[in-house]
Amino acid sequence: MRAARAEVDLDAVARNVAALRATVAPALLCAVVKADGYGHGAIAVSEAVLGAGADWLAVALVEEAAVLRRAGITAPIMLLSQPRLADLDAAVRFDLRVCVHTSAAVELLAAAARERGTRVLVHLKVDTGMNRIGVAPSDALAMATEITGHPELELEGVFTHCAVADELDNPFTGVQFDRFEQVLADLAAAGIEPCLTHAANSATAIEHPRGRYDLVRCGIAVYGIPPAPGLAAPLDLEPALTLRAEVSMAKRVAAGEGVSYGLRHRFTRDTNVATVPIGYADGVPRRFGLCGGEVLIGGRRRPVVGVVTMDQLMVDCGDDPVSIGDEVVLIGRQGDESITAEEWAGHLDTIAYEVVCGIGPRVPRFYRRDAS
Incomplete structure (x- = not known):
């Protein structure tokens, strides 16, 4: 077993869900x-969030949903994107809420449902300004009418996605709400009233009550990470993930020597260097040591030096003693110090989402509940 490991506190996940439910009620x-x-691990997290009161789950891909169904999870699962046309039959087989926004998908989905003798619950995606996926607002009524024309399909939901909800002073979120609500009004005037309307990601759900509608889709906040710096402070979210490793090599390096590929970092004094067996193949970016990245050893912050290699990185420990087997915390708390995914994101000019999603499959996940 590798020394590197990700530990996920499922009790923290459950508490985050409870805080979110209290905030967004009565929305699902x-x-x-x-x-x-x-x-963080989809199966374990899904079980934890459902146990804590989440009503639905959502994924991007049919194969992601299949993993959950095969694990025995029976809760409603929504696809956030329209599947490949070739995957629509599998979406029916796994009893998914299917996102659609093209006529081709509607026709094939109806045929797949007819073949299996079932009725599929459909959610129509409307693009209100993010310009990623979805039907244009001007075409939404025609698409909804097409869906409701198939007895094998039920238009359970209509939804959109906010592009700048994490920018509280950006008026475009209100523009998107206006466009979305006009679509809903057009549908209602035509006698089409889906039982679920939704637009909220974590930032929208927390900061924009208008956008909660009937259901909110919370991702990053479930894991205890704010959607953007400063957001969600009143919820007191708890980061669920800790990324740990152990020192695998410790040595004294003389002043003037370099470290790692390219010798891009040279020491200006004699120093103790620790090698840690985790690298860019595991989700620690190659440039992490060149842009201010740090880890915790012995309860103190230590700079990563040189380029991160595929399987290992090096840390400057100064004159402090360091030994093989010493714990290294890359994300999480050690003593009175902590390093967050948001801190990584600041160094790397990205977002915390990318940091935690990038932790690779070579890093085993371990799950904690009730301090066990």
Whole structure:
């Protein structure tokens, strides 16, 4: 077993879900567990969030949903994107809420449902300005009418996605709400009233009450990470993931020597260097030591030095003693110090989502409940 490991506190996940439910009620809470539960482990997280009161789950891919169904999870699972046309039959087989926004998908989905003798619950995606996927607002009524024209399909939901909800002073979120509500009004005027309307990701659900509608889709907040710096402070979210490793090599390196490929870092004094067996193949970016990345050893912050290699990274421990087997915390708390995924994101000019989703499959996940 590798020394590197990710530990996920499922009690923290459950408490985050409880805080979110209290915030968004009476809207339903859909926990987003795509990308293997944002790197935390989709099956374990799904079981934890459902046990804590989440109503639905959401994923991006049919194969992600299949993993959950095969694990015995029977809760409603929504696809956030329209599947490949070739995957629509599998979406029916696994009893998924299917996102659609093209006529081709509607026709093939109806045929797959007819072949299996079942009725499929459909959610129509409307693009209100993110310009990623979805039907244009001007075409939404025609698409909804097409869906309701198939007895094998039920238009359970209509939804959109907010592009800038994490920018509280950006008025475009309100523009998207206006466009979405106009679509809903057009549908209602035509006698089409889906039972579920939804637009909220974590940022929208927490900061924009208008956008909660009937259901909210919370991803990053479930894992205890704010959607953006400063957001969600009143919820007191708890980061669920700790990334640990152990020192695998410790040595004294003389002043003037370099470290790692390219010798891009040279020491200006004699120093103790620790090698840690985790690298860019595991989700620690190659440039992490060149942009201010740090780890915790002995309860103190230590700089990563040189480029991170595929399987290992090196840490400057100064004159402090360091030994093989010493614990290294890359994300999480050690003593009075802590390093967060948001801190990584600041160094790397990205977002915390990418940090936790990037922790690779070579890093085993371990799960804690009730301090066990």
